[in-house]
Amino acid sequence: MDFSFSEEQQMLLDTTQRFIAKEYGFEKRQGVRRQPDGFSREIWQGFADLGLLAINVPEEHGGLGGGPLETMLVMSALGAGLVLEPYLSSAVLASRAVSALGTAQQCAALLPALAAGEQIAVLAHDEPATRYDWSAIETRAWPLGEGYVLTGHKSVLPHGTSADLLLVTTRLAAAGQQGPLAVFAVPRDTPGLRRLPYTTVDGIPACELWLDQVFVPAAAMLGERSAVDVADGAEKALGLVLDAGLAAICAEAVGALDKLLAATIQYAKDRKQFGSPIAKFQALQHRMADMVLHIEQARSMAYLAAVRCEDEDAALRSAAMSAAKVVIGQACRFVGQQAVQLHGGMGVTDELDVSHFFKRLMAIELQFGSADHHLEKYAAQLA
Known part of the structure; x- marks a missing residue:
């Protein structure tokens, strides 16, 4: 199998490696991990200026429309630099989640800011009792009036304390029954969010996240689909x-x-x-x-x-x-x-x-x- 890269892909890899070598030496990283956020906003903006945050964002929303191969090249360079910034959380998982699940209006509202480094979003998915079963979600979204009430506990959420937007995975619930999966875009200052911050063994800032009767409008659900349509x-x-x-x-x-x-x-x-x-x-x-x-x-x-x-x-x-x-x-x-x-x-x-x-x-x-x-x-x- 031919594993050679295209000229554009090789340029992407070279550019990322040069940036990491110049701006993210080990001594610089030691200082970065002691900052209040646990990462550097300056470096994050540097990623945005290079277009790295736009790789997984479609072109119609200000992105580069890249894919897994381009992401692979960037991530390999970031791995060599022991980068602490939330690239995986925001530029890969969150950007792809919004692109895959959001309506055209939601994508237009959220993705340009993610691509430009103006906002950081993280996918709040893992829970204490799931044990690697990604579909075993206990967080619930209860319909109430013109919105939903979210209750649950998300565990080991990387960069959860710094994220501007939380993409919370839930199960839609009604009359005590577990329903289909849905993802809600929840701003960081929404009442009812409770965090316990800590640093993981590898130096990544993370937190436990509790949703205590968090009310969000119906438009916060990515896709704005009904419980009947959302499942598959x-x-x-x-x-x-x-x-x-x-x-x-x-x-x-x-x-x-x-x-x-x-x-x-x-x-x-x-x-x-x-x-x-x-x-x-x-x-x-x-x-x-x-x-x-x-x-x-x-x-x-x-x-x-x-x-x-x-x-x-x-x-x-x-x-x-x-x-x-x-x-x-x-x-x-x-x-x-x-x-x-x-x-x-x-x-x-x-x-x-x-x-x-x-x-x-x-x-x-x-x-x-x-x-x-x-x-x-x-x-x-x-x-």
Whole structure:
């Protein structure tokens, strides 16, 4: 299979890599993660100026009309830079959710601001008891007058405290019955929203989000469809959005893995033991060769995920995404652990970027379903 990129795609990758190399060095990142928002608004605007935030926005709404391959290239560059900004949350998941579910009027109102970096939106979807079952949503939307009342609890919401807009996934409810899935666009200052902010192990600002009798107008539901019409379309669209996010995070992992391998090889060349660089020790060469094999397998599966994440055949798409997450999850764990061990005790210090790559890869292995979860899922599909 030909994995070469078009001229435009290669330019996108080169431009993003140059920006990260110039504006997002490790010392700069250390300062960024201590800012109140946990990321840099200046860098975010820089992404907007480069057009990176517009990739997943249709051209008719001020975007570039790109797709999973363009997203893959950007995410790999961001992964190499350990970027803390909410690119996955806002520029991928939220932008694609609005594009897929919103009416023409809603897209016109929301997408240009997302593409220009004027607003940040996040998809409030994960819940404490779902355990990787994305359809097991307990948050409810109860009809009341000319709108809905939302109740529920969303868990580990990346950048939830900084988001201007929350795209809340719910089940429409009536007379105590669970209904079809719906997504509501809820402004951050809506009464009844309660947040508990914290920082995840990989340095990403996140929060728990409670919706305590949050009233929103009917127009806040993306698509403005009735409970009768919303079921199949919203379920299918959200599945595609989440698979696009999974493909994006696989690409981010590959970028981080490449950078971690390069740092480990350089350290092995510089570190001397018994008067010789440890890179000359055959046992350590074998370890680094195994790291290379894992990364190349992960790269191929990231390409597969990008190609298959929009496949209309749900079963084929699901199998491809699970296969990619298994291989990439295993690579995240193996390469991360080997890098830390080869660096010794300094590999877990906060002053060295290796420890931050290790923690980010550990988090990626768990996001959108762990490797173990997807292995079981893939095996069940084969059975």
